[in-house]
Amino acid sequence: MKPLILGIFQYISPNGTVGSAWQHPDDTSADFLSIDHWTELAQKFDAAGLDFLFLADSYGFPALDGELLDAAVREGRGVPQGDPMPIVTAMAAVTDKLGFILTTSTTVEQPAANARRFATLDHFTKGRIGWNIVTGSSGATAAALMGRDLISHDTRYDMADDYVDVCLKLWEGSWADDALRLDKENGVYADPAGVRMIHHEGPYFRAHGILNLPPSPQRTPLLVQAGASGRGREFAGRNAEAVFVAGGVPSVVAANVAGVRASAVAAGRAADSVKLLVGALFITAPTHDEAVAKHTEMLAMSTPEGAAAIYAGNTGIDLLALDPDKPLAQTSTEMGQSNVERYLAKDGTPAPLVRDILENFRTTGINGSVFVGTPEEVVDQVEEFVRATDVDGFLIQPHLTPGTYDDLIELVLPVLKSRGLMTAERHGSTLREQLFGEGAARLPASHRGQAFSAAATPVV
Ligand SMILES: Cc1cc2nc3c(=O)[nH]c(=O)nc-3n(C[C@H](O)[C@H](O)[C@H](O)COP(=O)(O)O)c2cc1C
Numbered sequence: 001m002k003p004l005i006l007g008i009f010q011y012i013s014p015n016g017t018v019g020s021a022w023q024h025p026d027d028t029s030a031d032f033l034s035i036d037h038w039t040e041l042a043q044k045f046d047a048a049g050l051d052f053l054f055l056a057d058s059y060g061f062p063a064l065d066g067e068l069l070d071a072a073v074r075e076g077r078g079v080p081q082g083d084p085m086p087i088v089t090a091m092a093a094v095t096d097k098l099g100f101i102l103t104t105s106t107t108v109e110q111p112a113a114n115a116r117r118f119a120t121l122d123h124f125t126k127g128r129i130g131w132n133i134v135t136g137s138s139g140a141t142a143a144a145l146m147g148r149d150l151i152s153h154d155t156r157y158d159m160a161d162d163y164v165d166v167c168l169k170l171w172e173g174s175w176a177d178d179a180l181r182l183d184k185e186n187g188v189y190a191d192p193a194g195v196r197m198i199h200h201e202g203p204y205f206r207a208h209g210i211l212n213l214p215p216s217p218q219r220t221p222l223l224v225q226a227g228a229s230g231r232g233r234e235f236a237g238r239n240a241e242a243v244f245v246a247g248g249v250p251s252v253v254a255a256n257v258a259g260v261r262a263s264a265v266a267a268g269r270a271a272d273s274v275k276l277l278v279g280a281l282f283i284t285a286p287t288h289d290e291a292v293a294k295h296t297e298m299l300a301m302s303t304p305e306g307a308a309a310i311y312a313g314n315t316g317i318d319l320l321a322l323d324p325d326k327p328l329a330q331t332s333t334e335m336g337q338s339n340v341e342r343y344l345a346k347d348g349t350p351a352p353l354v355r356d357i358l359e360n361f362r363t364t365g366i367n368g369s370v371f372v373g374t375p376e377e378v379v380d381q382v383e384e385f386v387r388a389t390d391v392d393g394f395l396i397q398p399h400l401t402p403g404t405y406d407d408l409i410e411l412v413l414p415v416l417k418s419r420g421l422m423t424a425e426r427h428g429s430t431l432r433e434q435l436f437g438e439g440a441a442r443l444p445a446s447h448r449g450q451a452f453s454a455a456a457t458p459v460v
Helices: 035-048 070-075 085-093 111-124 139-145 153-173 230-239 250-266 288-300 304-315 354-364 375-389 403-418 431-436 448-452
Strands: 005-011 052-056 099-105 129-134 180-183 188-190 198-201 206-209 222-225 242-245 275-284 369-373 393-396
Touching (some): 035 052, 035 403, 052 129, 085 099, 085 111, 099 111, 099 222, 099 431, 111 129, 111 153, 111 206, 242 250, 304 354, 375 403
Parallel strands (some): 005 052, 052 099, 129 222, 222 242, 275 369, 275 393
Antiparallel strands (some): 180 188, 198 206
16 A cells, blocks of 8 residues: 555644534644744644645535524634735745645635735745635525625636636746746846746636736645536646545545546546545544444534534535435535535435434545554555545544644554554655655646746747
């Protein structure tokens, strides 16, 4: 088995990925508005040799029919939530290798603003930045906040394709590699012949102008995607270099993984040109009983009301208002589709009942897979899961901050290393090289973004 890619999942919020761990006496995540909280965590992850820190984000919040849900506010779940962008440079300044993947939604800002911000961050992080492209969970509240109507699910992905085109043209097409001269003797900052206007007249976005920055180490940030609906997977096949998939039953995860790889092949790319990373909780302790006790303690901090609020914000469906003894009557939504599809009948297995859906969501959250036990037991479970699903790595959710990470680093990583599932070896200095190997700092030739390259024919 190949070494795994390991990233850490966080929001700029008190912990709430499964339950409200901020209330635990040892948990420090309520300090999420302090810069030191983040720089200390980033240093810990960097020193441990983890690949990246992922900062999830959404402008939406848990609501039903446009009304904020009390449980979300009371329990600190989905409310509050800060913008991940401003903290990244502080973390980059105190780390060497750790990558940073940030979410922005294609339904919030204009693509050129997004492209410029990521290009600036790619410079400031020396090529350690990735973009998690989402069309927006909690889409209804985010749209209302921006003064817009909710755009239908598949149209959001059509718009996202167009949005990414604008970004790729700016990143790949605006500056030639040798345009920057910095020639003090002759007073030439950059060669005007190497800085080009890009022109985009797409179905949803128009952009005419330049990326007002010289090329950054990666040019295009590592492109990541997180929606697992059918249309989401198609989008991933065209655009993504890494995909975050929800965990859960291995056969379902395996089908998602195979679906993304097939979409990549349909888009003319190799099946392994996309790294599949599964959201998961690793709960461990020196003995099995202690690990189980930690898990039980964690679940006690997750209420049905809090879980239902997160589910409602994501899908628009109120699990608490449905008959607990029936499956979901609704099989699709114009909001996030993955967490509806997750609970439909499949492969001969009947659809779960609403009471079981709520309990499953309460105990696993949006990510799904939970590995509990001694470090050896956890790594045994991980190996079995990887074999059954063909995933490339994990996105590790916090339970307690920093306790979950200390357990991971002190107990699990040594076992992963001893089995060859983690290497301390670093590949190049950029995030893309860390995932794809030294020398792979830029988008590969097989990615459609290369068609917009400044080295190729002029961009139209
Ligand atoms: C591990 C993981 C991380 C995610 N991170 C985000 C995020 O930061 N912001 C967001 O809006 N959606 C995020 N999502 C995706 C949403 O949960 C939701 O599935 C998606 O936005 C809607 O797309 P879909 O209809 O294709 O599922 C994440 C999903 C997973 C599994």
